[in-house]
């Protein structure tokens with residue numbers, strides 16, 4: 210027997226447990242960092258609160274590292290720094306969003322009421338208070354609705370062709386054109402329809418002309434998102450259906466599309482949200498109209514983004530017009546948010562069920 | 566119901582790559598024929614030529630003849646969709662339709678083909694699920710999604726789905742390779758019952774399984790990677806496993822390669 214006996218490690222030296230910071234420490238460090246940041250900002254007389262915030266963010270990351278390294282060791286300190294950097298980045302990203310929503314809501318609610326939603330600008334000038342956005346809401350709904358009616362069938366069929374049938378040169382060419390269309394600036398789409406539809410063919414300004422330009426912007430988005438969703442459908446499902454003796458078109462209609470309908474709907478809703486805020490083509494083609502025009506095929510209309518722009522542009526700085534513009538912006542944001550929520554709802558409702 | 570398959574001089578390509586070459590064999594009706602052989606020798610490819618699923622793969626191309634009783638599946642006026650209704654298929658991984666309930670999965674073949682009477686649908690589903698030994702396990706939850714079943718149950722659901730359209734022949738590509746031993750046993754028992762009604766062809770990697778379930782066994786091999794696979798021999802399963810006529814078969818079965 211040698212005397213090299215194995216001694217159990219003393220508790221705390223070589224065991225699996227080690228000193229840990231308490232769970233509340235990140236919050237304490239954050240509060241401390243903000244306090245010091247404000248103190249430095251005040252002391253040094255920095256005018257911008259953004260500077261205070263940046264100092265606090267840097268202090269938070271450094272402080273986390275220093276304290277964690279002292280108590281827990283280097284490896285855990287790095288882990289905590291990575292976590293805190295993610296948090297800082299997240300907050301930096303959220304601040305503009307929150308402040309934008311805050312600004313819009315607080316300025317927009319001033320004139321936003323039922324009267325505002327149900328009246329047009331027919332009897333008031335842009336300088337006076339009063340009036341509303343009824344005509345602009347009608348215009349946006351009709352133009353976006355028509356653009357969706359044009360774009361969704363074309364986009365869906367194109368995507369189905371590309372994923373399920375497309376081989377060879379034609380498919381490559383279509384993919385290329387979709388790529389090119391994705392990059393078209395909205396003003397160019399507007400100018401194209403302007404020269405083609407209004408200047409060459411001689412039609413008048415109308416909501417429909419705007420819808421066509423919006424379709425040019427919407428189709429590639431629908432094609433792309435639908436393509437991605439169709440590619441996610443496992444090939445095994447197509448083969449299972451074909452092996453049952455189901456023709457290919459029915460397989461696509463009854464197996465492939467239902468499996469991916471949730472994602473496709475989400476893509477379409479996001480595309481709608483993207484075009485609902487377009488101003489440039491609407492400005493060129495729909496022209497704007499303070500009166501209610503419910504016929505999208507005849508004569509100028511208004512739309513929410515166009516209304517916002519014109520209230521700002523044509524009112525010579527009248528506060529009443531600015532209030533109306535903010536309220537219209539709030540309505541537009543709410544509209545797009547509702548669309549997004551609906552899309553999420555549909556995606557969840559239609560998602561393939563996996564429950565036991 | 567069951568039909569005989571007569572293959573002669575069958576060669577299949579993926580684009581310019583020749584996957585299997587010059588295969589001829591006869592598959593007897595109301596029997597189980599097993600395909601064995603090393604990976605990549607073209608068992609799945611050959612199986613898929615028997616119901617014209619091979620040409621679904623981009624670049625897939627077939628030469629030669631496959632006679633179902635006396636009709637050539639690759640004849641000029643033959644509709645591949647009709648062929649697939651006559652020759653059903655079960656895949657390696659269970660693939661129930663995720664958007665459909667158990668009932669709808671089994672009814673899918675009839676519904677999607679549009680050839681059914683509403684009043685008969687319930688009976689067909691029950692009969693098919695019973696035929697796949699799944700009825701007792703799912704009869705209380707026919708409206709639940711098929712993807713909620715265990716792997717073995719899903720595979721039997723796929724078998725029920727395949728037999729619901731009353732095919733003449735049932736092709737199975739390694740139907741048990743993703744399953745546990747107990748589910749495998751359930752499916753092997755099922756194959757024994759199904760062969761009373763259908764002609765069954767099964768690809769398997771499991772030699773014991775081939776010996777247990779099949780009446781005849783075909784051994785495929787390839788001379789080198791990249792070369793086309795070929796049929797080495799086909800014979801009574803007992804002979805293949807006791808006294809094969811080709812040395813390579815014996816080497817493969819006794820585990821000397823593959």
Ligand SMILES: Nc1ncnc2c1ncn2[C@@H]1O[C@H](COP(=O)(O)OP(=O)(O)O)[C@@H](O)[C@H]1O
Pocket residue numbers: 579582584602603604605606607608609610611622791794
């Ligand atoms: N989709 C495909 N595209 C191109 N080649 C393929 C495809 N599927 C299989 N092959 C080729 O065909 C040959 C046979 O494959 P397979 O029939 O899957 O063999 P097994 O089922 O016996 O393992 C292999 O060389 C394989 O690389």
Ligand SMILES: [Mg+2]
Pocket residue numbers: 608609610738
């Ligand atoms: Mg295989």
